Amino acid sequence: MERIDVLNDQDVRDWLGPYKPNYNLLNLEHPILVGPAALQDYYFEFKRSQIEGMRNALPVIKQVTQDFNQLSGRAYGIVEEYRCDDARAVILLMGSACGAGRAAVDKLRHEGKKVGMVKLRVFRPLPHGLLKKTLSGFKTIGVLDRVDAVNSYGGPLYTEITSLLYDAVEKPRVFSYVYGLGGKEFTPEDAEAVLRSVLTGKKEELVTYVGVR
Numbered sequence: 001m002e003r004i005d006v007l008n009d010q011d012v013r014d015w016l017g018p019y020k021p022n023y024n025l026l027n028l029e030h031p032i033l034v035g036p037a038a039l040q041d042y043y044f045e046f047k048r049s050q051i052e053g054m055r056n057a058l059p060v061i062k063q064v065t066q067d068f069n070q071l072s073g074r075a076y077g078i079v080e081e082y083r084c085d086d087a088r089a090v091i092l093l094m095g096s097a098c099g100a101g102r103a104a105v106d107k108l109r110h111e112g113k114k115v116g117m118v119k120l121r122v123f124r125p126l127p128h129g130l131l132k133k134t135l136s137g138f139k140t141i142g143v144l145d146r147v148d149a150v151n152s153y154g155g156p157l158y159t160e161i162t163s164l165l166y167d168a169v170e171k172p173r174v175f176s177y178v179y180g181l182g183g184k185e186f187t188p189e190d191a192e193a194v195l196r197s198v199l200t201g202k203k204e205e206l207v208t209y210v211g212v213r
Contacts, residue, residue, distance in 0.1 A: 007072055015071050054125045061122060078127050079134050080119040083109060087116030089198045092135070092161065093144040094120045097179070097186045104191035108199075115195050123157070132164050140173045142198035144210070146180045153206045154178075175203045179210035186211065 023032050038046045061078065069075045082098075083105050084090060091101055101117045108115045118134060118141075135141055145155025152159070154176030162174050177194050180186045190210050197203065 011071060015067070058122070058125050058127060076121060078120075078122045079130050080121065081134065082117040082119065084116035084118065084138075086114055088114045088139045089142070089195065089201075090116040090118050090135075090138050090140075091142040091144060091191065091194055091198060092118045092120060092157070094123065094157070095146065097144065097146065097191070100186050100188045100191040103188035104195050107188070107192060108195055113195075113199060115199065120157070126160055126164075128164050131161070132168060135161065135165060135172065136168045136170050138172045140175065140198050140201050142175045142177055142194050144177045144179055144194065146178075146186075148178045148181065148207075148209075173201060176207045177210050178207055184211060 024030075025032070025034065058078075065076050065078070082102055091105075093101055098117065098119045101119075105115055105117050116138075120131070141161070143154070143158040143161050145157050147155050149155055149159070154162075155178055158174070158176040165171055165174065175198060179190060179194075194208075194210060197208065
């Protein structure tokens, strides 16, 4: 349980504006097709259009977060750094696990360890340039995925990070951790164990499964 501060309903309605769907399945004057197969003659063009839309999405996301900040006073960056100013080792993760990550960082900071956490809020489209700039300065990075890729080493976030840091001038060591499959709880103690592992700069297994029996 936690306390929440709810925005005024009317302010939210004014910010969102009226709901105007681009298409209406019940509009008989303008019928549309839903779910037809895209065959060889147009499939490539269809996918290329999707790719372009994804590439153009990041500036829109940034603008919407800025607008929401003006409305609410709450700033949600695409990449959020927590106690990273002088950090040598960090963990990179997404979603609700970041609460446990912050608690673990605070504990190790109290011990004098130079650790931090990077939270990624947008995975697709992946903010390649911003992530590369953020992560290049650290010595070691522990990437945590809440999904595993069968017949692959590490989850999708790990493989993306190793790819974008491939040609970095100051290349950190990147370690893969998989946690919380099937909704298994990820605790501050789990996050602490990962951070202590990342701090050593050494890792025997290509992928470490956190909290598995």
